[in-house]
Amino acid sequence: MPRPPDDAPPGGGALEPPLWEQLADAAAARRAADPPNAERLQKVLAIRGYGSRRVCEELIAAGRVTVNGEVAVLGRRVDTEVDLVEVDGAPVGTKPGLVYYLLNKPPGVVTTAKDTHGRPTVIDLVPSEPRVFSVGRLDSETEGLLLLTNDGELANRIAHPRHGLDKEYLVTVTGMVAAGALRRLRDGVELDDGPTAPAKVSQPSPGVLRITIHEGRNRQVRRMCEAVGHPVTRLVRTRIGPLSDRRLKPGTWRHLEQDEVRALAAATA
Numbered sequence: 001m002p003r004p005p006d007d008a009p010p011g012g013g014a015l016e017p018p019l020w021e022q023l024a025d026a027a028a029a030r031r032a033a034d035p036p037n038a039e040r041l042q043k044v045l046a047i048r049g050y051g052s053r054r055v056c057e058e059l060i061a062a063g064r065v066t067v068n069g070e071v072a073v074l075g076r077r078v079d080t081e082v083d084l085v086e087v088d089g090a091p092v093g094t095k096p097g098l099v100y101y102l103l104n105k106p107p108g109v110v111t112t113a114k115d116t117h118g119r120p121t122v123i124d125l126v127p128s129e130p131r132v133f134s135v136g137r138l139d140s141e142t143e144g145l146l147l148l149t150n151d152g153e154l155a156n157r158i159a160h161p162r163h164g165l166d167k168e169y170l171v172t173v174t175g176m177v178a179a180g181a182l183r184r185l186r187d188g189v190e191l192d193d194g195p196t197a198p199a200k201v202s203q204p205s206p207g208v209l210r211i212t213i214h215e216g217r218n219r220q221v222r223r224m225c226e227a228v229g230h231p232v233t234r235l236v237r238t239r240i241g242p243l244s245d246r247r248l249k250p251g252t253w254r255h256l257e258q259d260e261v262r263a264l265a266a267a268t269a
């Protein structure tokens with residue numbers, strides 16, 4: 001049997017790294033597996049309103065909770081800044097009990113909570129609990145993206161004119177819009193409640209405009225187009241600040257992703 005070299009450490013571990021290196025490596029591995037902001041999953045869920053810790057443990061044990069797309073196991077720790085936590089496929093909100101729905105509103109549905117003529121409302125299209133309200137409004141004939149939430153603070157920030165979140169519309173009008181009318185729409189047109197602010201306007205195909213505005217005046221896009229002689233025949237909102245979704249079917253909704261809620265908060269900070 002060969003003898004260990006004379007300079008081998010005591011114990012004969014010539015090929016093993018020194019103990020301090022092994023301890024440092026183990027600590028680094030622990031830190032990587034358990035980032036500094038990580039908390040137990042059941043605690044994260046309980047704080048966000050999914051019930052007591054016990055109830056949240058049961059949710060996890062039932063396989064209804066995923067972290068970054070993988071079914072979570074009890075004892076899992078997560079950092080909600082980086083990990084995507086979902087319950088039954090819905091991302092958990094960034095604050096306790098808050099929900100954020102992105103709805104693709106179909107035509108003929110009103111944005112008010114109750115309609116005096118008995119027409120369907122956007123509130124009928126999303127879960128009834130917790131109660132939510134729409135952030136801003138769309139005319140009953142307008143289609144497209146509408147945000148609904150019970151987060152009053154974020155809703156106020158979005159609605160505040162100071163933040164002027166961009167809203168983009170795909171607008172079908174009568175006739176092809178000539179260069180002069182496009183310029184007027186871009187520069188601002190005179191409406192009965194004052195001139196409109198400069199807008200981004202393009203005509204991807206004849207009679208179809210893409211208009212981005214950051215004001216939220218009543219029937220603004222319809223009135224702008226009317227003012228330049230091109231009444232609107234179809235109006236679809238395709239973007240609200242950082243939110244867009246080409247695949248969301250009319251009449252359906254989805255939860256906002258955590259990073260979408262953060263992007264909205266950042267855009268209105």
Ligand code: URA
Pocket residue numbers: 137138139142218219220221222223235
């Ligand atoms: N502008 C309008 O004219 N109608 C809407 O619903 C939204 C913007």
